[in-house]
Amino acid sequence: MFGFWKTWKALEARGIMGINRRNADYVLKYNKRSLYPIVDDKIITKERAIAAGIHVPQLYGVISTEKEIDNLDSIIGDRTDFVIKPAQGAGGDGIIVVADRFEGRYRTVSGKIISHEEIEHHVSSILTGLYSLGGHRDRALIEYRVIPDQIFKSISYEGVPDIRIIVLMGYPVMAMLRLPTRQSGGKANLHQGAIGVGVDLATGETLRGTWLNNIITKHPDTTNAVDGVQLPYWDGFMKLAAGCYELCGLGYIGVDMVLDQEKGPLILELNARPGLNIQIANDCGLTLRTHAVEARLEELKARGVTETVKERVEFVQEMFGHIPAVEG
Numbered sequence: 001m002f003g004f005w006k007t008w009k010a011l012e013a014r015g016i017m018g019i020n021r022r023n024a025d026y027v028l029k030y031n032k033r034s035l036y037p038i039v040d041d042k043i044i045t046k047e048r049a050i051a052a053g054i055h056v057p058q059l060y061g062v063i064s065t066e067k068e069i070d071n072l073d074s075i076i077g078d079r080t081d082f083v084i085k086p087a088q089g090a091g092g093d094g095i096i097v098v099a100d101r102f103e104g105r106y107r108t109v110s111g112k113i114i115s116h117e118e119i120e121h122h123v124s125s126i127l128t129g130l131y132s133l134g135g136h137r138d139r140a141l142i143e144y145r146v147i148p149d150q151i152f153k154s155i156s157y158e159g160v161p162d163i164r165i166i167v168l169m170g171y172p173v174m175a176m177l178r179l180p181t182r183q184s185g186g187k188a189n190l191h192q193g194a195i196g197v198g199v200d201l202a203t204g205e206t207l208r209g210t211w212l213n214n215i216i217t218k219h220p221d222t223t224n225a226v227d228g229v230q231l232p233y234w235d236g237f238m239k240l241a242a243g244c245y246e247l248c249g250l251g252y253i254g255v256d257m258v259l260d261q262e263k264g265p266l267i268l269e270l271n272a273r274p275g276l277n278i279q280i281a282n283d284c285g286l287t288l289r290t291h292a293v294e295a296r297l298e299e300l301k302a303r304g305v306t307e308t309v310k311e312r313v314e315f316v317q318e319m320f321g322h323i324p325a326v327e328g
Helices: 002-013 019-030 033-040 042-051 067-076 116-127 234-248 278-282 286-303 309-320
Strands: 059-063 082-086 096-102 105-108 140-143 162-168 171-179 195-199 206-211 214-216 252-260 264-271
Touching: 019 252, 019 286, 033 042, 033 234, 033 264, 042 059, 042 140, 042 234, 042 264, 059 067, 067 116, 067 140, 082 116, 105 116, 116 140, 162 234, 162 286, 171 234, 171 278, 171 286, 171 309, 195 278, 206 278, 234 252, 234 264, 234 309, 286 309
Parallel strands: none
Antiparallel strands: 059 140, 082 096, 082 140, 096 105, 162 171, 162 252, 171 195, 195 206, 206 214, 252 264
């Protein structure tokens, strides 16, 4: 028991945030329950983002009832690639990514051939709530398939890498690049075997990676180094993430973004309960950073001042940026 206590105190001294602290001190404190639908439903998130002039993957159509499944043909049209996903899904479950057509059927990004009837059945499963948070009835959205920027070609396996930035009251506090692997089935989901790579907030340069709770420097499938990669449009990503506070009103969120090779940075979704593995990827605790932001907010409140998105980004880049990669 003493050994456990000693270990926990050591982690606490490094500012490592546990799930209980995340829930009590941040999720419950800063996130009003009434605002959860804005981030839990991808369609609502997308509509709010479009209204705010924020770029998102184009929405081709929405299916809300079994009767509307008949509209699938007209929504897909002659498109050769698209994505079907549950509006209230989590963890990447229930997503079908179609990359091409083949002899009247569809080829998924993993190479599997599926029929139109199989897609209809999948949409029906989405509507029943099979993949939704809490198992409630859901809607299916059909949208543009993101084509990852070429910079990820050497450090990702199939799928679409994404960038997760945790934001507190409009201040980005930590960032991570999530890279699909063969183990994750091409999904950027850490629990399914994707890689999490820390990112320097100031420069957008990748740090070391974590895979299945182990520290790594190379992608297991491509064998290329995951650290030292300069992410393009980094200031743009930081400002996009910071601006999501005004977009949804939630004070503690994870902002998931992608880099499309033609359309540039796009907001994918928002998360009101972002996971904590980002700390392993950055070899840094969230609590030290969140406390610094809370102190900044108190200081600004005393002066009767609020900061713009640009000023918030500059503050965190100066405070938390330029973190050296850990050797070994």
